[in-house]
Structures are given as C-alpha cells and as structure tokens.
Amino acid sequence: MIRVLVNGAAGRMGLQVVKAIAEDAATEPVGAVGITHIGEDIGELAGIGPLGIAVREGLAAALEEIKPDVVVDFTIPQAVFENVKTCMAHGVHTVVGTTGLTEAQRGELGKLAEAKGISVFIAPNFSIGAVMMMKVSEEIAAYLPDAEIIELHHNNxxxxxxxxxxxxxxxxxxxxxxxxxxxxxxxxHESLAGARGTVVEAVPIHSVRLPGYVAHQQVLFGGYGETLTIRHDSLDRKSFMPGVILAVKKAPKQKGLIFGLEHYL
Incomplete structure (x- = not known):
C-alpha cells in the first residue's frame, strides 16, 4: 500500500486526487495539506465520507509527522518549487501536477533528486488523451511544420x-x-498587440479563459491546399486521475526527475 499525502488537497484537483487515491486498492490517503478548510475532514470535502484525515497547514510539519511515501502536489505556481524541495528534504517522492516550474528549476530539482535517490515526477497534463494529442502533433509537425495552438481553460x-x-x-x-x-x-505586420498570441519556439499559442471550460486544446496544421486539426477535450477533472494514479504507483520505483506522462505509457 502506497501512503499518499495530497498538498493542495482542498482545491478542485486536490479533492479529485483524494477521491482517486482512496478508491484505488494500491494507494491510501494519509494526509491533506491546504490553505482553506483547515480542520475539516478531507473525505467529507471530497464527497466520499469521513476518512479521519483533517486538512492541515504546513507541509514540512505534516511530512515529519505523517511520513508518507509520496506527495501529490496540486497547489500554485508560486509555491510548487519550494514545495518539491521540502518533500525532497524529507526523502519523499513527489508527483507534481502544478504548472509553472521553469526549465532551470526543473534542472535543479533533477540534480537534487538524483543526489538523494528519490523521484520527482512532473506532468504538464495527466490526461492520457492529452498526451496522445501531443505525440500525434509531434509526428505531424515533421510533414506539416506550419502550426498554431489554441488552448482553452476555465477562468480560474x-x-x-x-x-x-x-x-x-x-x-x-x-x-x-x-x-x-x-x-x-x-x-x-499590422495588428493590435497580442493579436497573434504569444510565441513559443516559433509556434503561436492563443489562450482562452472562460467559465464553463475545463481543459481543452486544439493544434492546427496548415499545408498547401489543406488543413489538419487535432483537438483534445477534458470534460471533467476525473480525466486526469488515471494518470495521477499511474504516476503515484511508479514513484517509489523511480529515481531522479521524470517530465511528462508519456514516459510511463
């Protein structure tokens, strides 16, 4: 049984993780850290009944007391780097769903993880469908190099x-x-600032933020006399849970930093 502490447990993703961990036969929720709903039972908040685990503040103190095998982090970009370093300082494997880590930060965490003989798994997206979308897009780009990305998410x-x-x-x-x-x-050459979106490695990316969306992405390819569009839609946060559970189960067997769910598929 893999003992899991969820950091950011009272958030939308955190609650889904708690539920998924509790329902899987090989994993067990043993701790919940957050900044809201302090003292409340995380099982009640997740809608699965009481687990006898109260949401608490302070990641370091929780790690010292609970000693989990794995921490799943769904917090905020400003906090995730220090959160992972705190987990590594306590010898705990980490599965990170929080985005915002820079390449330099990932490099630093990777060196620390190797030195300590523990794993840090980071995934921009835990949806298996989204990973396949990226894989197919990579294959297409060799033949249709003209591409743009439209990503649509909730306004929070x-x-x-x-x-x-x-x-x-x-x-x-x-x-x-x-x-x-x-x-x-x-x-x-004539447009309002931002009309072409931001650009990452010569690929324009357009971001939409509206209530009602969860997580969606289109990759548009253009060629001579033809277009090809790949689209993925996460309609519910449950779509991320199989990937999270897979990463949690792999974590104790790994060492160093692993970036991207495709390494486990």
Whole structure:
C-alpha cells in the first residue's frame, strides 16, 4: 500500500486526487495539506465520507509527522518549487501536477533528486488523451511544420499559456528541427498587440479563459491546399486521475526527475 499525502488537497484537483487515491486498492490517503478548510475532514470535502484525515497547514510539519511515501502536489505556481524541495528534504517522492516550474528549476530539482535517490515526477497534463494529442502533433509537425495552438481553460487557471500548450510547442519545434522542416513565413505586420498570441519556439499559442471550460486544446496544421486539426477535450477533472494514479504507483520505483506522462505509457 502506497501512503499518499495530497498538498493542495482542498482545491478542485486536490479533492479529485483524494477521491482517486482512496478508491484505488494500491494507494491510501494519509494526509491533506491546504490553505482553506483547515480542520475539516478531507473525505467529507471530497464527497466520499469521513476518512479521519483533517486538512492541515504546513507541509514540512505534516511530512515529519505523517511520513508518507509520496506527495501529490496540486497547489500554485508560486509555491510548487519550494514545495518539491521540502518533500525532497524529507526523502519523499513527489508527483507534481502544478504548472509553472521553469526549465532551470526543473534542472535543479533533477540534480537534487538524483543526489538523494528519490523521484520527482512532473506532468504538464495527466490526461492520457492529452498526451496522445501531443505525440500525434509531434509526428505531424515533421510533414506539416506550419502550426498554431489554441488552448482553452476555465477562468480560474492561474497561468497562461498552459503547460500542455508550451510542451506541445516544444515537441513541434523539435520535430521540425529533426526533419529539417521549415514553416512558411508569417507576413502579418499590422495588428493590435497580442493579436497573434504569444510565441513559443516559433509556434503561436492563443489562450482562452472562460467559465464553463475545463481543459481543452486544439493544434492546427496548415499545408498547401489543406488543413489538419487535432483537438483534445477534458470534460471533467476525473480525466486526469488515471494518470495521477499511474504516476503515484511508479514513484517509489523511480529515481531522479521524470517530465511528462508519456514516459510511463
């Protein structure tokens, strides 16, 4: 049985993680850390009945007292880097769903994880369908290098563009380079600032934030006389849970930093 502490447990994703961990036969929720609903039973909050686990403040103190095998972190971009370092200082494997870590931060965490012989798993997206969307986009980019990304999320998402969109852009750019495929020049020269979105490795990304969305992404490819669109829709946060559970089960067997769910598929 893998003992799991959820950091950010009272948030939308955290509650789904608590429920998924409790329902899986190989995992057990043993702790809940958050900044809201302090003292309340996390099972009640997740809608699965009392678990006898109160939401508490202070990640370090919880790690010292509970000593979990794995921490699942769904918090905020400003806190995740220090959260992971705190987990590593206590010798605890970490599964990170919080986006916002820079490449330099991931590099630093990777070196620390290797030195300590523990694992840090980071995924921009835990949806298996989203991972397949990125994989297919990477394959297409070698033949249709002209691409743009539209990502759509709920209005409470803190970062833009999404980690999934950024990772997709990196994969498209790598596939272009490997195939020596050069996109056509963008001749747009008169527009309002931001009209073409942000640009990651020469791939424009457009971010939509509206109530009603969960997590959605389209990758649009254009060629001579044809277009091809790949779209993925997460209609419920449950779509991320199989990936989270997979990562939790893999964590105790790994060492170092693993970036992206595709490494476990």
């Amino acid at each position: 998402k803190l970062d833009a563009p999404s980690g999934t969109a950024i990772m997709t852009a990196h994969k498209i750019a790598a596939a272009r380079q490997a195939a020596d495929a050069v996109p056509a020049p963008d001749k747009t």
